[in-house]
Amino acid sequence: MHTYVVLAYKESEYLEECIKSVLNQKYPSKVVVATSTPNEFIQNIVRKYSLEIIVNPNPGRGIGYDFDFAVSCGKTKLATVAHQDDIYDYEYSDLIVKAYKKNQDSLIVFSDYYEIREEGKVYSNTNLKIKRILLFPLRSRFLASTKFGKRLSLRFGNAISCPAVTFDKDNINTNDIFKCDFVCDVD
Structure with a gap:
């Protein structure tokens, strides 16, 4: 039901760690x-x-x-584009699939995340706090299912972390997900 599509670019020193993390999942995703x-x-x-x-x-x-191409490479209904420098926790795909099964008409399913810095995992900083505040309306099932609620969360910018997103390939046009004519913030 779920595929990780690892998006590899040139010679990233983090690529192997990303691959190890997506292969070491509680839910047996394709990679x-x-x-x-x-x-x-x-x-x-x-x-x-x-x-x-x-x-x-x-x-x-x-x-x-490249992102649109990566999503189209998913071998299953659900596809997560794993950037080559991302690391996924052991339960990520298991929790994503369970969340999807609760609301199967979703276009995307996404999770919270933490940052990895020299000092280790950072669960809270100003940037993460602001993103969580922006996404707060989507915690309400009612607001999350309305155009108003979705737009409310995006009103001041996109706080959804791209690598934490899983796409339902049956419910979304995989040829035109990302704004390809933008120079930055294509997601």
Whole structure:
């Protein structure tokens, strides 16, 4: 029911840790690697973990197109685009699938998150507090199901962390999720 699509770019020092985290999940998700920059570094890691690599046939168009391509590479109904420098906790996909099963007409399912800094996991700072306040209306099932509630949460910016989002490929147009003509904030 769930696939992690690891979006690999060039030679990231964090790619292998990301792959280890998505392979080590309580819920047995499928894992594939998508890239617009195929190279020996990525190939070696993909071979090491016996994963499928899917190369974008239209590279160089921009990050929004890369994200749309990655979602389309999901092998199941639910797809999470795992950025190469993200690490997922052991229960992430299990909790996401359970949340989805409670509301199967969702376009996306997303979670809270923490940041990883030199000092370790950071669960609270000014940035995270502001994002949680912005997302507060979506904690209400009633508001979350209305256009008003959704727009209320987005009124001052998008506080949803892109790597914490899982897309329902049956309920969303996977060819046009991200605003590809934007230079930044495509999500």
